[in-house]
Amino acid sequence: MSALDVFDQMAPDQAPPRPKRQRPAAAAAAPSVAPLALPDGVVLTRASTVKVTPVRWLWQDWLAQGKVHLLAGAPGQGKTTIALAFAATVSAGGRWPDGRSCPPGDVLVWSGEDDPADTLAPRLMAMGANLERVHFVEAARIDGELLPFDPARDMLALHAAADQIGDVRLLVVDPIVSATPGRPCAVPLMRFRCTERRAGWSRGGTGACPKVLKKHRRCSLKTMSIFGKS
Template sequence: MADAHSMERGESFLDELAEQCLAEHTGTDLRLIRACDITPEPICWMWQGWLAAGKMHVLGGAPGTGKTTIAMGLAATVSTGGRWPDGTRSSMVGNVVIWSGEDDPADTLIPRLAMADANLQRIFFIDEIRQGGERRSFDPARDMESLQCKLAEIGGVRLLIVDPIVSAVAGDSHKNAEVRRGLQPLVDLAAKMRCALLGITHFSKGTGGRDPVERLTGSLAFGALARIVLVAAKHQQQGDEGRTGRLFCRAKSNLGPDDGGFEYDLIQAELDGHPGVFSSVVQWGPRIEGAARELLAAADQTGEDDEGNTLADTRRFLADLLSDGPRRAGEIFRGAEQAGYSKRSIQRAANQLKVDRKKMGMSGGWMWTLPS
């Protein structure tokens, strides 16, 4: 009875509160949506597991890894409905809008897009704002409504690239609240227009070995707001053929798998029909397995590990260990430690040997196998 009485008193209080709120906030109404009235929808993938319509993505990496060249390659694929690094075709074809604060379209971005066989009629650059008789630079804090109107006017925008993404933050890019306030209009715009938002950023200095998401320059909010974080890296040591290996990895995903990636190379060439205009284009290589943190740690290694072993020694050790068949990663690392090889050097040797690394179920470990 006491419980029933307490509930009646509580309901009476809520009724009084509702009447008070109605009297004080006439004309203002907060809308609530009942969960049963919302129909579940699948993620709209442009590139399955890597690029999603209406979501924010971040591509980070150290200077010289070719982040902008990669972004131009992705833009080219969207503009033509071409193929992604895994061989699948883009599920969407449409317009691409680019806001760049670091590279000139004429001598840098257009040549890279042309080298990637982009449909240049579907590529647009955010230039300037004209207000009355004055011209000024685009300011996301003031001009997001104008951008939304222009995207709607163009129609069919599938990809919005912001390079660098920190240029969208008017305040301190190291403060979470200011980063969220600066990026939220862009995030909302991408959701409304159903286009993928790709922001490009650098790694902070002295962050080697840390989680790749934590290595992004500025506040952790950049990685937190992004639904997918992609990273690019370059091996610090040349391979056997004198080639510098490069890695494109998935470091975070709230929408699907958050590991794996692809090898890639940057090819320099003269642009056809434009003598003296040289540019770069991405040449994609085989798929690689493993967590981004481990793959990047291996790429950061120099010629010798902490114990003074050369990479050739480590490769021979790992090849011998796997010659009898697949082994669990934990077992490999324990054996390597006993033999005097660091975990990072083993990871790097595995990349050069192209070791196949597969996750054994949701709660299982990783199984390593030499390529057939």
């Protein structure tokens, strides 16, 4: 019989104050450890640790999902026309030039040369695009103020907007030099690829869409491949 049982059997006027049960002391909180700061420098990945994945295609063998494709050529050769034809095909779920069908999806278009009202939208209409699924990137709102779209600054915001749309399959940037300042042409292209990787556009999931970049007519880059056929 425990001491507590004895107290329970005593008359109320005989029983001493009931002892309180002792609660176990709370374990002391573990001291917080600050995360180990990694030194600055080049980050290397061993090839044996890379998880190999297949290329996903929007247009088989021509437009790969999550990759950058460069349209390059002399002035007046139809670079913007080709890019808009891509946009029209994707938005309407049409057919590619080789006859393969294209699953319908949304398209983002940023142009530093042509006006959507009198040039881009009419050309897309003539190409049979579904204008409900084409979205022109006009500006970025920062602290209530509308500012010109800047990929180096606004790519994360553009990724968030694409996530809200939900089915973006193509991003057209025309031209790449106007979108990302710098000379020569290799510099803005590299900067664009860095910013879109930080925003997650080159990874899987929403937003992992092909990027079609049109080379500026004054650029001295000699690459003449049209859309990166592998």
